[in-house]
Amino acid sequence: MDFTLNDEQSMLDDSVAKFLANDYDFDTRQGYAASTTGFSPEVWRQFAELGWTAVPFSEADGGLGYGPVETMLIMRHFGRGLVVEPYLANVVLAGGALARTGDTEQKSRWLEPLIAGELQTALAHTEPQSRYRLTDVATTATQDGDDAYVLSGSKGVVLNGGNAELLLVSARTSGGQFDDTGVSLFAVPRDADGVTVRRYATVDGHTAAEVGLDAVRVSRDRLLGEPGAAGAALAAVFGDAILAVSAEAVGIMQILTEKTVEYSKSRVQFGVPIGSFQALQHRMVDMLTACEQSYSLLLWATMLAADGGDTDRAVSSIKYQIGTAGKLVGQEAVQLHGGMGVTWELDIAHYFKRLTAIGQLFGNADHHLDRLAV
Amino acid sequence: MNLTFSEDELRFRDDVRKVFDEEFPADLREFRDAGVTISRDDQIRYQKWLHERGWFAINWPVEYGGTGWTPVQKYLFMQELARINAPDIVPFGVSMVGPVIYTFGSDEQKERFLPDILASNVWWCQGYSEPGSGSDLASLKTRADLDGDHYVVNGTKTWTTLAQFADWIFCLVRTSSDVARRQEGISFLLIDMQTPGVTVKPIITIEGEHEVNEVHFEDVRVPAANLVGEEGEGWTYGKVLLQHERTNIAAVHYSKFRIDRLRAQAERPVRGAAPLTEDRNFMRKLAAVEVELRALEFTELRTLAAVASGKAPGPESSILKFVGTEIQQAIDELYVEAAGYYALPFVPEQYAPDFAVDERIGEGNETASAPRYFNFRKASIYGGSNEIQKNIVSKHVLGL
Numbered sequence: 111m112d113f114t115l116n117d118e119q120s121m122l123d124d125s126v127a128k129f130l131a132n133d134y135d136f137d138t139r140q141g142y143a144a145s146t147t148g149f150s151p152e153v154w155r156q157f158a159e160l161g162w163t164a165v166p167f168s169e170a171d172g173g174l175g176y177g178p179v180e181t182m183l184i185m186r187h188f189g190r191g192l193v194v195e196p197y198l199a200n201v202v203l204a205g206g207a208l209a210r211t212g213d214t215e216q217k218s219r220w221l222e223p224l225i226a227g228e229l230q231t232a233l234a235h236t237e238p239q240s241r242y243r244l245t246d247v248a249t250t251a252t253q254d255g256d257d258a259y260v261l262s263g264s265k266g267v268v269l270n271g272g273n274a275e276l277l278l279v280s281a282r283t284s285g286g287q288f289d290d291t292g293v294s295l296f297a298v299p300r301d302a303d304g305v306t307v308r309r310y311a312t313v314d315g316h317t318a319a320e321v322g323l324d325a326v327r328v329s330r331d332r333l334l335g336e337p338g339a340a341g342a343a344l345a346a347v348f349g350d351a352i353l354a355v356s357a358e359a360v361g362i363m364q365i366l367t368e369k370t371v372e373y374s375k376s377r378v379q380f381g382v383p384i385g386s387f388q389a390l391q392h393r394m395v396d397m398l399t400a401c402e403q404s405y406s407l408l409l410w411a412t413m414l415a416a417d418g419g420d421t422d423r424a425v426s427s428i429k430y431q432i433g434t435a436g437k438l439v440g441q442e443a444v445q446l447h448g449g450m451g452v453t454w455e456l457d458i459a460h461y462f463k464r465l466t467a468i469g470q471l472f473g474n475a476d477h478h479l480d481r482l483a484v
Numbered sequence: 485m486n487l488t489f490s491e492d493e494l495r496f497r498d499d500v501r502k503v504f505d506e507e508f509p510a511d512l513r514e515f516r517d518a519g520v521t522i523s524r525d526d527q528i529r530y531q532k533w534l535h536e537r538g539w540f541a542i543n544w545p546v547e548y549g550g551t552g553w554t555p556v557q558k559y560l561f562m563q564e565l566a567r568i569n570a571p572d573i574v575p576f577g578v579s580m581v582g583p584v585i586y587t588f589g590s591d592e593q594k595e596r597f598l599p600d601i602l603a604s605n606v607w608w609c610q611g612y613s614e615p616g617s618g619s620d621l622a623s624l625k626t627r628a629d630l631d632g633d634h635y636v637v638n639g640t641k642t643w644t645t646l647a648q649f650a651d652w653i654f655c656l657v658r659t660s661s662d663v664a665r666r667q668e669g670i671s672f673l674l675i676d677m678q679t680p681g682v683t684v685k686p687i688i689t690i691e692g693e694h695e696v697n698e699v700h701f702e703d704v705r706v707p708a709a710n711l712v713g714e715e716g717e718g719w720t721y722g723k724v725l726l727q728h729e730r731t732n733i734a735a736v737h738y739s740k741f742r743i744d745r746l747r748a749q750a751e752r753p754v755r756g757a758a759p760l761t762e763d764r765n766f767m768r769k770l771a772a773v774e775v776e777l778r779a780l781e782f783t784e785l786r787t788l789a790a791v792a793s794g795k796a797p798g799p800e801s802s803i804l805k806f807v808g809t810e811i812q813q814a815i816d817e818l819y820v821e822a823a824g825y826y827a828l829p830f831v832p833e834q835y836a837p838d839f840a841v842d843e844r845i846g847e848g849n850e851t852a853s854a855p856r857y858f859n860f861r862k863a864s865i866y867g868g869s870n871e872i873q874k875n876i877v878s879k880h881v882l883g884l
Contacts, residue, residue: 111486111487111488111489111493111556111785111789112485112486112789113485113785113786113789114485114789114793115485116485119485179485371882371883371884374884375883375884385882385884386884388875388878391874391875391878391882391884392871392874392875392878394878394882394884395803395874395877395878395881395882396874398803398877398881398882399803399806399807402783402803403776403779403780403783403803403807404779406779406780406781406782406783406785406786407775407778407779407782409485409782409786410487410778410779410781410782412485413485413486413487414487416485416486416487417486417487417488419487427774427775427778430771430772430775431775431779479768479771479772479775480764480768482771482774482775483764483767483768483770483771484761484767
């Protein structure tokens with residue numbers, strides 16, 4: 111039982127913290143979010159140069175061979191910095207799917223440029239109707255001769271879908287819409303015939319897209335892994351993604367609590383700082399408690415994943431936790447900032463919105479509590 | 485970062501488990517599983533059993549008879565203790581007054597009191613709260629006036645747990661009213677319960693049991709040699725005592741045991757009905773408590789890790805009390821819900837040692853669920869109410 115970071119982890123932790131402190135203040139972030147790409151391609155290149163995009167991938171795949179703990183360190187800082195660069199979409203989701211399903215040639219074709227920061231990608235799995243059911247896939251892929259598939263269907267709220275040059279699309283090669291097996295994964299170029307991408311901003315300052323697939327023909331060498339066998343890899347990738355956004359959420363909750371406590375010491379009403387009121391003090395203690403409990407659970411789930419243990423319950427536990435605790439901390443931070451808390455100008459509102467978005471991703475609190483209630 | 489215990493730690497745990505499995509008094513274990521009330525004699529027998537193995541005062545320094553265990557070893561030991569559903573250790577001697585005596589007491593006091601605490605030869609109780617001094621403890625009025633080589637004590641202590649069993653009481657008493665701050669002028673005094681002028685009056689609590697008392701002091705003459713440390717420094721010593729309470733205050737292991745048992749109970753059909761596992765509302769509440777408890781377990785482990793590396797416990801330790809007691813109470817509620825109608829029968833006599841379990845109304849301990857639930861409303865009130873704990877966190881952690 112050890113909660114300390116090793117030297118490499120400490121260096122990584124420090125370097126992310128330093129980068130954000132020096133080069134990524136809130137106004138800069140707002141500028142990136144408002145740009146046409148919705149993030150800074152220059153910052154993304156720097157992430158790649160610093161090696162952060164290589165973190166979770168094995169050395170054989172061109173990565174650094176790190177694991178869930180290192181991803182947690184990065185994501186927690188990205189939460190504090192409110193980072194809009196599509197690390198989750200590229201590295202955790204699309205990269206994770208490629209690493210788990212691709213063969214050597216496919217990895218060198220797509221994962222290597224992804225790690226190098228040269229290829230924007232997105233995992234197009236969730237569909238407009240599927241909500242949080244991972245096995246609900248109505249998109250079909252039918253074989254067209256021996257060396258091609260034809261994909262048809264719709265994908266909804268594809269994170270980074272509007273920026274992606276490569277879409278990793280899940281589609282049924284067999285079975286019915288809700289079957290556990292029969293889902294395959296394809297690497298589809300965005301500019302393939304029949305692909306439509308409707309890009310939009312999301313409430314948290316990130317971007318996503320609705321993706322249409324109208325008889326999109328892809329060659330067989332774009333099938334990732336065995337036909338019909340992508341289900342397990344997708345479930346694992348979504349598990350990783352939950353750990354990643356949970357770390358991000360913990361970072362946000364921590365900074366929101368710090369900022370709220372600071373604000374309550376400086377904001378004077380009735381001739382005294384509002385932090386002197388017990389009604390508010392206890393609410394801030396509840397925020398701190400939510401942070402500490404969430405961080406504890408995050409460490410448990412992350413270390414369990416790093417140990418290669420069965421993380422099914424741990425993943426649902428942490429997602430339920432940050433769903434409920436995140437809502438509490440986000441809402442209280444806004445409330446205690448009073449009118450300023452609901453302005454676009456203040457970072458508090460944007461942290462709250464990102465927490466809200468994270469709550470909706472990959473299964474909300476109710477969904478995961480249901481999974482645990484067996 | 486890693487989750488695993490070292491081989492040495494696992495061996496330690498296995499050794500402890502083996503002893504518990506093979507040597508723990510079988511009748512005590514049966515009593516506990518059947519929810520039978522543990523008598524004074526059985527409580528002492530249990531604590532002596534631990535002492536014989538050197539496992540009673542696990543937090544004491546080795547020189548006074550402690551174990552010298554690491555925080556992780558203590559954690560594992562408490563886990564094993566909960567795993568066999570062992571009774572709680574009565575904390576007033578070993579966890580409260582003992583550390584104050586070995587930290588601030590004279591050599592004579594150490595020699596006189598510590599061995600009997602270790603061996604559970606003497607039962608201690610705690611004289612802190614008064615009828616007019618609850619959360620505002622520093623307003624206490626029980627007086628101890630020096631008269632020659634004795635203090636003369638007058639006043640009333642209340643909520644005194646198991647005073648009816650106690651041989652000695654440790655008290656916070658006012659030795660001076662002429663002070664700048666109310667926390668000054670308070671002293672820490674050890675009083676023999678047999679001294680003339682001490683009377684114990686039962687308070688029957690919500691569930692109908694005699695657990696707490698009022699203790700009255702009327703011109704009670706206490707040798708001045710029973711003063712611990714300096715006169716007027718009792719408040720400081722009392723605070724140190726509270727720090728010693730921190731270990732296991734969250735009762736994580738016992739809550740885990742109770743959750744596991746509740747889950748097992750929920751899987752069995754009761755009286756031919758569908759098992760509770762088919763009740764989504766119940767199972768969702770159970771799952772939510774489990775998540776909170778898992779988080780608390782790691783909050784406690786983080787605290788232990790900080791202490792082990794020589795750091796002062798961080799903010800995570802301050803929340804242990806109120807989160808831990810909230811979880812205990814949530815589990816109590818779930819037991820009541822699980823019992824349904826059979827939470828109603830009020831038949832405490834069927835938890836006497838000689839009452840046949842299969843003659844009970846309700847299955848197993850069902851009818852003990854509501855009394856326990858009522859009784860444990862105390863958990864968020866005692867030891868500094870949860871609201872007081874939040875005041876402390878607000879002041880000392882958040883700096884408000």
